[in-house]
Amino acid sequence: MTDFTPQADSRCAQRISINRSATLQAPDSEQPVKAKVLNISKCGAGILCNHNLSIGEIVTLNFSLPNYDNENDLAITSKIACFSKVQNQYLIGVEFSELDTHEELVIKSFTSYHERF
Secondary structure (H helix, E strand, O other): OEEOOOOOOOOOOOOEEEEEEEEEEOOOOOOOEEEEEEEEOOOEEEEEEOOOOOOOOEEEEEEEEEOOOOEEEEEEEEEEEEEEEEOOEEEEEEEEOEEOHHHHHHHHHHHHHHHOO
16 A cells, blocks of 8 residues: 655645546445545645535545446545635535556546546
């Protein structure tokens, strides 16, 4: 597993805009919370959801990323780095706490492909 240590800059890499359905599994919630991944990088993601979370809270972010011939399902342990209320929803920034080799390769492949545009 790769451990990403927090950087002084809140974003350690350029984020790629996406619009992917996701769920968040928070420790205080029995059911997963529906969410939408708005952007992603090798270090974290921007998420929109209806659930109020706390900075520093550890959640599991479940979503998929496409590649040339299929979808790759991911379940990434993430730490809430920032959030703000936007109307009746929450815009949340998560930092990926740990990525296994597969998750790291899927995200790197996706972001590298889209950085060309």
